[in-house]
Amino acid sequence: MMNLKLAKTILSIAVSNAKEIERVFSIALVDENGWLVALHRMDGAPIPTAEIARDKAWTAAVFRRPSSEVSVYGDPGALGFGLNAQNWNDRLTTIPGGLPIWDGDSMIGAIGACGATPEEDVSFCQKIIDEIRSRQDNLKI
Amino acid sequence: MKELTLELALKMIEAAERWARDIAGSPCSIAVVDKAGAVIAVHRMDGAGMATTDIALEKAWTSVAFKMPTLMGSRWLDPRNIGKLLGDHAMGMIGRGKGRLCFIPGGIPVTNEENEVIGGIGCSGVPAGVGDISDTSVSQAGVTALYE
Numbered sequence: 670m671m672n673l674k675l676a677k678t679i680l681s682i683a684v685s686n687a688k689e690i691e692r693v694f695s696i697a698l699v700d701e702n703g704w705l706v707a708l709h710r711m712d713g714a715p716i717p718t719a720e721i722a723r724d725k726a727w728t729a730a731v732f733r734r735p736s737s738e739v740s741v742y743g744d745p746g747a748l749g750f751g752l753n754a755q756n757w758n759d760r761l762t763t764i765p766g767g768l769p770i771w772d773g774d775s776m777i778g779a780i781g782a783c784g785a786t787p788e789e790d791v792s793f794c795q796k797i798i799d800e801i802r803s804r805q806d807n808l809k810i
Numbered sequence: 811m812k813e814l815t816l817e818l819a820l821k822m823i824e825a826a827e828r829w830a831r832d833i834a835g836s837p838c839s840i841a842v843v844d845k846a847g848a849v850i851a852v853h854r855m856d857g858a859g860m861a862t863t864d865i866a867l868e869k870a871w872t873s874v875a876f877k878m879p880t881l882m883g884s885r886w887l888d889p890r891n892i893g894k895l896l897g898d899h900a901m902g903m904i905g906r907g908k909g910r911l912c913f914i915p916g917g918i919p920v921t922n923e924e925n926e927v928i929g930g931i932g933c934s935g936v937p938a939g940v941g942d943i944s945d946t947s948v949s950q951a952g953v954t955a956l957y958e
Contacts, residue, residue, distance in 0.1 A: 672856045684816070704860035708852040712815050716848040 671700040671770075671778030676707040679780065683797050687711060687784075694784035694793065695722040701776050703730040703760075711784070718783040725767030725790075726781030727760045733776055736767030737791065766790030770798055811922050811956070814842065814929040818956060819850040822920075822931055825955030827855060830936065830948045838935025838948060841866040845928050847874045855935070862934040869917030869932030869945070871910050877927045880917035881946055887913050916945025918953055 676698040683696045693711040695718035700706050703726075710719045728736040740763040741747065767781040768791070780797060782790045811818075819842035826840045837857035842850045847870075854863050869880050876883065885891065886900035903911060917932040933948040941947065 673853060674856075677853075702860070704854075705852060705863045706854050708849060708863075709816055709820075710848070710850050716846065719849045 671698060671706050673706060679797060679801055680707055680709050682800050683782070684709065684711060686793065686796060686800070692785045692789065694782045695719040697722040697726040697781040698778060699723070699726040699730045700778050701730060703727040703779070706778065714784050721762065721764065722766070722781040722783040724760050724762040724781070725764060725783065726779045728762050729767035729769045729781060730776070730779035733769050735765070735769070736762055736781070737765035739763050766794060768794045768798060811928065814844050814850060814920065816850055822952035822955050823851055823853050826931065826933060826948050826952035827853065829951035830855065830933070834936045834943045834948055836936045838933050838945070839863045839866040840948065840952065841870045841932045842952070843867070843870040843874055843930050845874065847871040847930070850929070858935040865912060865914070865934035866916070866932040868910050868912035869914060869934060870930040872912045873917035873919045873932065874927055874930040875907065875911070877919055879915070879919070879946065880913060881915040883913035884915050914945070916949055918946065918949045920953055920956065
């Protein structure tokens, strides 16, 4: 379960990580149902990044897979093709940079980041998730 | 203080959260926006309703857009006032601002020493109330924290 305490911890890790690689990001954390828990836009990050980060986190949470992989549902060759993966609703996005956060078999929420290239966004999210995993004992996720 | 930074926004939100937890006694969402109305930080406290993040953001945006607390807007639209205020066409504002205008008390603009608006703070989730137990008082606690 995503709660505000965990979200704040993740965000402080994220902001210090972003300062290390000298990038500015918007970082959004959503709960297991895709609803926003906390969002930070770092100083200097462009205004739309906040909403895009939230879109990525929502997509990762509700599909329970990285936002970049959601585009498989829009593959005309796939069985049951029909989901308009780009404009299904105003939150859904296929831009890489949203990752679900798993605690064993259950998903506790998702993180979305926006502010650099898509590859950097993904590696940034992955780094944060790896870091909270390494601190798992005192975070109790 | 020239402009709101993430650090200042978090200082405000921390103080507002303390007020919400200890004095207002309701979990709520708190949002801080910059002078363009763009979000800097949003926090939803554990137990607050899922829609409160968006409403807190809308309140903060509206307080910056009108450079006044959303409490003022709610007075304009109070059904008890409609038709009584001379030259009052406040109903015309419903649905304006691409759906971002929000006339529920709880948003307050943040001003600098020259009385220019440099941002706004909004809170949503405290059941309708007056005085210390209201969205406005939670936001006010956040603004006060800037000057501590």
